[in-house]
Amino acid sequence: MSTQPEFPMESPLLSDQTRGVRSKPRPVASWREHHGWSAGSSLRRLMSRPVGTLLTVAVMAIALALPLTFYLLLGNLQKMGDALGQNQTISVFLQPGQGGSAADLMARKLRDHSDVASVTVKTPAQGMDELAKMQGFSGALHTLDNNPLPFVLEVLPTPGASADSVDRLVADMRDMQGVDQVQDSGTWRQRLEALLGVGKRAVLVLAVLLAVAVLLVVGNTVRVDIASRSEEIGVLMLVGASRAFVRRPYLYAGIWYGLFAGVLAAGFAVAVELALADPVARLGKVYAGKLQVDVLPPWLLAAVPVAAAVLGWLGARLVSAWQLRKAA
């Protein structure tokens, strides 16, 4: 017993004289290492129970796909609305006394208005022709020798103009000198606006519900994940792991869930796009090719997985903070 006893580990370890594990502090390297390990092991863990992972990812993907789908639908509705709105001309009837030069002057003035896209001058003769055609008794009115119709300006508002600005335009024109009457086929626009109003309100309600749903699904999944591994967490903390260390694999799991769900959701959205292509194309025919399907921009499709991963991380972070507080 005169010789100093060896430390009861094999010889290669005897060279290190300090006790414990922190023989050579290497915080950055070990931090990087554990991040890599956490990412890898959490991924392997998800892969090791493919059915469960797929179920969870699918639920999250659907929650993510729905807002995308609504975005798509609303975009297309808006386009349709615009397309419908584009056909709406406002007829400005000049007073019977006003001649062609007055009409041209007025037309030029109106063309400068920011909400006006184009102005067409209709002579009394053109008006009579049109009236005859429109009312279905061709030729009958041509027998009239004295054309009683006034000059009419057909004003087309700019395509994007809102109902309000068009209303203001109509009021402006009513106040112009030499104008007898302004006829705005406004019910059309009014009806459409009302319809879109309902649609927008509904989409808003649904979007709120869905945002809540995404958060709930991510949070719930991670919560359950952590709850089912409470034993593992307990063991890790018993052998000296810090909270950050314990949490790391769960945060990565959240990121993975989000990433996969995001990719799947983007895929769903593209599928919906394709499903919508056919009816929208048929609708397009009504407008003789004026309507193009509104598709999701590629940047958005790419952003979805990233945003979902961030959301997954966030959900995992929140829930894990709350649950680890209960652990010893």
Added chain:
Amino acid sequence: MSTQPEFPMESPLLSDQTRGVRSKPRPVASWREHHGWSAGSSLRRLMSRPVGTLLTVAVMAIALALPLTFYLLLGNLQKMGDALGQNQTISVFLQPGQGGSAADLMARKLRDHSDVASVTVKTPAQGMDELAKMQGFSGALHTLDNNPLPFVLEVLPTPGASADSVDRLVADMRDMQGVDQVQDSGTWRQRLEALLGVGKRAVLVLAVLLAVAVLLVVGNTVRVDIASRSEEIGVLMLVGASRAFVRRPYLYAGIWYGLFAGVLAAGFAVAVELALADPVARLGKVYAGKLQVDVLPPWLLAAVPVAAAVLGWLGARLVSAWQLRKAA
């Protein structure tokens, strides 16, 4: 040792001479008892972790509320479409030679048509008045001494008539003797039909997604529930529990989840109804009170929790059957 040794349980148990637990077979009573116990204990278990239960129920409720909301939206859209459709009259221009009696005869004939709601006869004088008012040059046409306008029948199709049947009606009227021309302001209806076509297609796509989502959420929740209790299940099976016995509390948990989620979803749907009431009312004003909000019928609101409970039970049944197959 000449006396027979007592069974090593206390005296009240010695009276029963048989071994094991099935001393007096009472299958029905014990079955009922275990059902009651399962229902109660699974409910207590859910209540003991309120946050987790609430999260799960909320996710399920949202998945259930969405189809309800779509049902509501589609119903209201359809109503709006009908309302818009109701304003669509078809103008039948008779040949110039046809007099008032011929017009009345034709009107009477048309009123018998199943797709026709009402027919109004417009005399040439009325036509001229209207034309004058409509075109904005009041009085000007009255100076004409020879009225060139024909008799016109204003035909209003029955409110619920489809675009197809109205098309057929128009074709029928075109073929009638003495009819010069039939003018159907059909683009209106065509546009609306196209719009509703897109909407219906979209709702179908979403409804499928949501049905999948409901099943996934229920299944996933129960799966995770069972996975996190795999140890408990193992213990129960080790002491002789049958699969049906082990499964029972999970089935009840599924029922409870479904029931709560269903009640919450019905609440959500009512909230959406209220949120929609305002814009629909505004839309209603456009039609001068013709439009009423389409609300969810009470039987549907009552059916949702029941259906959800059944769905929860089904999800639990499927997943538990699959998961217990893996247990020893």
Added chain:
Amino acid sequence: MCSPLRPEPAAANSHKAPDLLASIPYPCGIRDWGCAVIRFDQVSKRYEGGHEALSQLSFEVAAGEMAFVTGHSGAGKSTLLKLLGLIERQSHGVITLDGQNLSKVGRAGIPKLRRRLGMVFQDHRLLMDRTVAANVELPLMIGGMAPAERNKRVRAALEKVGLLAYERQLPATLSAGEQQRVGIARAIVAKPMLLIADEPTGNLDPSLAVEIMDLFAEFQQVGTTVLIASHDLPLIKKMKKRVIVLDHGRLVADVAAQEVL
């Protein structure tokens, strides 16, 4: 009915059912005294990893007999008991339990068979979210016993292991030895025809261990067959019961009760 293949217990193996038992009418009535309840015939168990935990094991345990299984750590004691509870299946050979070939027991038959056994597990296997009483009550509940009788039996069993005072507590609030005794109470509460205990005294102090062993012996007195895996040699010697010794999965000694020193 004895299995026809069975040699006379006293002849083939070096043990005999104690005379005392012969005088007691066995309540079950389906087996003869001294007849083999457990019969291993060239049983081997190779785990998936390739490790042969048991190899060519042959022995019999008579009805109403109490026997110890001992051996070093990893010798195969737990594996042997797990085969009897159908927790694992043997790779080769035939195991007969109460005249029933265990290889023939299908999935539906397992719960029925387990309800006739009382098992004490090396890792306790308690339900951590139910009280001690609820844990002990489990086999009775599964068996469909009436609540009043259940309650009586549970209290009797808990009293036997000295834990009646802990009735309403959760297992997590008990010491390891107390948890182990809850497991023992659960195993005996249904008065099984066969008691299988895996290291039932591993967490108990010597005097308590003797008490528990005496409890098992009491059960043997009324005809229950008892098989206990243990590495506690002093305790085993003290009990003076048959000892089956395993070494790396092989039966290396089978010492009859009378021959235990």
Added chain:
Amino acid sequence: MCSPLRPEPAAANSHKAPDLLASIPYPCGIRDWGCAVIRFDQVSKRYEGGHEALSQLSFEVAAGEMAFVTGHSGAGKSTLLKLLGLIERQSHGVITLDGQNLSKVGRAGIPKLRRRLGMVFQDHRLLMDRTVAANVELPLMIGGMAPAERNKRVRAALEKVGLLAYERQLPATLSAGEQQRVGIARAIVAKPMLLIADEPTGNLDPSLAVEIMDLFAEFQQVGTTVLIASHDLPLIKKMKKRVIVLDHGRLVADVAAQEVL
């Protein structure tokens, strides 16, 4: 530095640090030989249920000392060790560990403290979804050791408990005794300054138990303080180390190593 309150070990208690140890330079260098590493001062622990598991416990364990804690099932052995690992907190009294008042250790300090301890748990506490080697590696990974050195140490520790062959297996495929030894390997792999073992030989056969105890003694030889809870009296007697005896939470005897018969 000794805590100033500390009485001379040989004076206050009936034990003395073995002479042998005095000649060995302690590698850590932050404490004097024979100085109290563990100091319990009137410590009581009352669990939420109202049960008083420990009452007014006072004793010291010197640096480099090896001591057993024994007592009946439910005496409070595990509770005592849990207080040292900050798994439970005492209700009254002061516990000092290596000069640090444990009541003053906050949530952030717990992991740091635990990294300096090696704990063997009565219920093993292994991660069932990681291999044996990964389980043993845990403390090193948490400590941030480089992979190559980690691997060396893990193999050395597994070799010490005779489980190097099981390196790649999952704990579920090991026998209870093998699992227990994995837990021991995990406790020693980081060369802790204090080893706390709760019933480390409860699932081991007598000869293996002696081997494991000898391993703990080897650690003591290089200056590690070792505290072992055990109910295995023959084994404790054989080891000839200090024995602290609990009875219903009270210290009823504290036998110095030399006085163990």
